[in-house]
Amino acid sequence: MPPASRLIAHLDMDAFYASVELLRRPELRGRAVVVGGSRARAARFEDGHWPRLGDYAGRGVVTTATYEARARGIHSGMGLMKAAALAPDAVLLPADFDEYRRLSRAFKEAVAELAPAIEDRGIDEIYIDLSAEARAHEPLGHDPLGGARALAQDIRNNVRAATGLSCSIGLAPNKLLAKIGSDLEKPGGLTVLTAADVPQRIWPLPVRRINGIGPKAGARLDALGVQTIGDLAACAPDWLVEHFGRTQGLWMHRSAHGLDDRPVVTHSDPVSMSRETTFERDLHPRHDREQLGALFTRLCEQVAADLQRKGWVGRTIGIKLRFDDFRTVTRDLTIELPTADAALIRRAGGLCLKRVSLNRRLRLLGVRVGTLSRADAQPPRPRPKRPLPVPSPAPADAPLTQTLPLFPDES
DNA sequence: TCTGGGGTCCTAGGACCC
């Protein structure tokens, strides 16, 4: 039985964090504003000036920028220092995630009043399955896309009324095209795409506009002479499979032709929870041992608190380290019974840490708990015991630190 | 003065069991 045709919307809030900031600081409208650097001191209007991006010194990246700042070449993910070189006079505001989460809940509730089949895709975007709503128009002989367009308008108006914020919506037969569509007429766009529009409107776009083709795949395709989605659509599936493997190659081919049958998933359980922090300055595993140990303990307490607050426990405890050369390593350890206990997580994390040779300064430390189950569920049958992994021997050229106790232990 | 923090999913090898 062929699946009935669907109507999917992708809704994306316009420059979300920056727009939230403008909501409470309307005098900044029209100016280049950058949100980022959560450690930046609270932004205040002082001595006739807002904090200047050009005065910032430190690590941190741009989280969002207003369209005025984007016009200067600033985009999210860019280092704040690089952004400061492009627009030193831009206003820099620290991120206020509590406020963003509050407005995120508000816009999603406003959508749910009109269309409840929502897939959460993070703080500022969602997919909505409008198939049922669209079908309700058909028996009346309405043009289904006309009805859908009107419904999308209603959704946008409801979001605006509830939050004061604007969003862009893509309407299409699947998630892939809806997502591309919501980005085509930003900000404030409402874009309808059908399968018939693919050659005209999708094929001229760069391959990177396909959600799932990132920097690496994009560069590899480019090196193979494939720049646009149309180029990709013209590639033989076998040739793509040869270069990218069966799964990814076939997926690329289908995507380039606008095909995607992923459902809108309205509920999902978390897989892991983590906390990590990049230090203000790189820390030395030996000289800064105490500070590292204290930070490590704090991260474990934060993950534990997150788990407890949300009612989850986990069996796989992992750590993540990033060295000053940006090399990243992870280690994890699966324990018998799931936990949300900070001291237990700390101890397991300490064992993981012993399997890393610490021969460079560190810039980041993280703690993760995975293989989650509900805290109120029957405790799962303990897994058969495995021998504890033997810490891998330090390489011959490892420095002395390897043989010393690493971080202060509570034992 | 490069490069955040919180996630998901995939791959691949080895252990271990049947």
Add this chain to the structure above:
DNA sequence: TCTGGGGTCCTAGGACCC
């Protein structure tokens, strides 16, 4: 002595997304 598979779990790394 050598030769098999399949399935699941665990671990490490990497790509990607918001």
